[in-house]
Amino acid sequence: MALVSIPAPLRPDSADPAHPSDLDDSEVERIRHDFPALGQELGGRPLVYLDSGATSQKPRSVLEAEQDFYETRNAAVHRGAHELAVRATDAYEEARAAVAGFVGADPAELVWTSNATEALNLVAYAFSNATLWAERGRGGSELRRFALGPGDEIVVTELEHHANLIPWQELAFRTGAALRYIPIDDDGRLDLAEASRIIGPNTRLVAFSHASNVLGTVSPVEELVGLARRAGAFTVLDACQSVPHQPVDFKQLDVDFAAFSGHKMLAPTGIGALYGRRELLDALPPFLVGGSMITTVTMERADYLPAPQRFEAGTQRISQAVAFAAAVDYLRETGMQRIAAREARLGERLAEGIAALDGVRLLGPAPGEDWYGHPRFGIAAFDVAGVHAHDVGQFLDSRGIAVRVGHHCAQPLHRRLGLTASTRASAYLYTTEAEVDSFLASLAEVRGYFGLTSKAGS
């Protein structure tokens, strides 16, 4: 039980869970008052923050939850018998239950990590440790199903964020397995026919993103999980761009592992989470080892606790976990279905506005296009002909508009689309239509500023 009451976000009094009302601009205006960073002016212009795909801003309730933890409950968790240690441990484990519940998981199936990158590396290193243990005759036969070697294949897609690509490259290198990828077409669409040829009897693990941080698309999870299941392969879902923006239930999606980060969903930096099916987490060897994750230690060897403690060596990110729980409370009370619906509207507004500009190429689905049966979510990346993304970003920055420029940690995807960099606008629950329109109006001026007429091709 919390010792102080954390202010809940504003919400409509007439909220009916069966028929949620639209998250409209007037409610968003109230939501914005909860986010101190959004009220700032930069260079005399109001901040237009369209970089939530990189990291979200934080509501006051999250900042206060972290501060309150330090003021009333700060102690190390899962060690020490004094009252503060008990309070800290309770807060830490209640936070786990809250975040696990948010993604349809049991508390024991949610491991805290520093970020999503660490979560994905954790899975990759647990698999290579399983390989090593099996080779050296350590552990029981249940470990063999994780062991990889020559002839085995790990499958990813061509549109992955580097965090869901490089750990698998290195796992393949360490174990001798081969890394294969599902290609995309000229527009960025996954080639599902090719996927069904690539995912086969040799496939041991399929890792893919739930929602693309560049294209704004939601992946065909059911099809890919179905292919992996039929091949008897494990599935790993990079859910960094889905969990913050739409209702997600990992059990319903039937994936074995999933990673997401707190800072993209109103929580502080420094904390992320790994979901794993319980029987898998309990059977996998640990990644990081040390204090707080053991049962018996001698000078020669150690025995390890079951998950999630097995994967949480050393002093943990306690205040961040507590604040992460406050973040999911905020999102839950606002309503993930409503947030997703609003972001789909903002994504469409962005896509329409960008696609309508001469000399600007929208990446991913065209306006009104649904890929794999899902609308674009609140992300739209684009290329301005003749103007480098950094110059586009600099121009927008001079208007107080914050966007992401560069390859967005997806170099292979950009290369496939014939680009080295792009500019990306991304929305969240606090983004207004007026902000989208102000961004579009400024974007329309970019080519003119850099001496390119709006009619020139490139």
Added chain:
Amino acid sequence: MSLDALYQQVILEHAKERHGSGFADTLGEAQAAGLGESHQLNPVCGDEVTVRVAVADGAIQSLRWEGQGCSISMASASVLHDLAEGASPEEFRRLAEAFREMIRSRGQIPGDPEVLGDAAAFEGVSRYAARVKCAMIAWVAAEDAARQATG
């Protein structure tokens, strides 16, 4: 600070004209006393520049480059070509040092057109910490290539 102070007209023009871009006119090995080539990459934005330097008769006879990137990095390479060709390696070294000192000064050191010529137009870049590397990338490549050519 206004955007126009960063993107001065001379920078936008160089970004379009790209003086010295392309290796077709590079001085051949037979004519040069020393040759150097350096490739530099900015992993943050993917900008990359390759610079080739040929030294003969105590001077940089040719400095050519190829690359892709933002207007600041491309304009900077173009200005570099104009300034470095004809300079002695020592003059070029001093020029590059003066350019670096201005670019890294966070707006404290104004560009001196007497010393830096068109490169003085980059003084606005020094107020944008995120763009300093864009302005420097071709110069870093040129310094490395010149060292090889004279070494």
